[in-house]
Amino acid sequence: MSDVQVAKKQKQSKLIGTHNGTFHCDEALAVFLLRLTSTYRNADLKRTRDPAVLDTCDIVVDVGAVYDESKQRFDHHQRGFEEVFGHGFVTKLSSAGLVYKHFGREIIANHTQQSLDDPKVETLWLKLYKEFIEGIDGIDNGVQQYPADISPRYRVRTDISSRVGWLNPAWNQPCDGATVDTLFAKASKMTGEEFLERLDYYANAWLPARDLVVAGLDKRLTADPSGRIVLFESFCPWKEHLFELEATQGIAEEEQPFYIVYPDEMGGNWRIQAVPVSPESFASRKALPEAWRGVRDDTLSELSGIPGCIFVHASGFIGGNRTREGALAMAKKSLDI
Known part of the structure; x- marks a missing residue:
C-alpha cells in the first residue's frame, strides 16, 4: 500500500502533516499545540515531504512552502514570508509561532477553562508568546538576540530548541524513518509539556499576582x-x-x-x-x-x-x-x- 493510500485510509480522523527527517523545536511544538485544539485533538501525524501525501492532510506545518490559514497550511520557509506575531513583536514567525498565533487563544481558553473572550485569555496569550514562543521563532529563523558585532561571553546550549536538536540521531548513527519518528514524538511531548507547565504557572501564579497589583494601584489613594x-x-x-x-x-x-x-x-x-x-x-x-x-x-x-x-x-x-x-x-x- 502506498503512502498516499495509507494517508487516505487514516482520514477517518484528522491528519496533521509535517516534514520527515531531522526535526526542530518549532514543528515539534506546533504538532503538540494543534493536538490541544478541539479540531485536531485526536489527530494522527504524517511526517513526509511528498506533496501528494501532504495534500491528504487536514493541516500542514513547517513544510510545503505555503502560508494560508484558509487552507490550513502553515509553512514559513518560502521566499517573501515575513509574518510576525504583531502586538509590538517583530520576530519572524516559525511554524510554532504561526500555529500559536492562530490557535493560541483557543488552546489557552481550553486549558484554563475560561471563555475565549475573557480578557485573561488575551493576557496569557501575549505573555506566553513573549516568554516561551518568541525565542523558538527567533532561533529557528536565525534571528540574532543582539547586534552581530557583539560576541557573547559564553554559549548556552540548554534552551528548549537545543534540547530538541540533541534528540535527533547523530550524523554517524544508523537509523531509519520509524526511529526518527519515535524521537520526534519524544521531542513534541517534551516541548508541549514545558509549554503547559509554563501556561499553568502564568495562569495560576503570575496572573493572580497581576490582579493583586491592579487592586493595589486602584486603592493607592x-x-x-x-x-x-x-x-x-x-x-x-x-x-x-x-x-x-x-x-x-x-x-x-x-x-x-x-x-x-x-x-x-x-x-x-x-x-x-x-x-x-x-x-x-x-x-x-x-x-x-x-x-x-x-x-x-x-x-x-x-x-x-x-x-x-x-x-x-x-x-x-x-x-x-x-x-x-x-x-x-x-x-x-x-x-x-
Missing part, C-alpha cells in the same frame, strides 16, 4: 493621598506587573508610585521597597532616606522616629518594619525627605 505608595496585604511578585500596568493605564510620571509596602514572604514582618526606575535597574525612583541607610533596629527607630524598624539597605532600595503601620509610616515619611 487610600494608602496615601499622594498616590505614591501602593499597599499589598499579601506578598506577590509585583515589579513586572507594575510597569506594564502603569503603561496600559496611562499613569503619568508625576503620579507613579515611589514605594511598595507588603508583608514579607516569611510572614510576620513588613517591607517597604522603592520602585526602580525600570524593571532591570538598581536605581530607584526615590530611594529611602540616605540617613537611614545601613542603620538597624532600635537605632533606626530612634533616628526615624518610627517604632519597630528593622533595617534599611545600604543602597536605600528596601527596608523593614515589624508592623504594617510602621512600614507605612516609613514610606510616608520618606516621601517628604
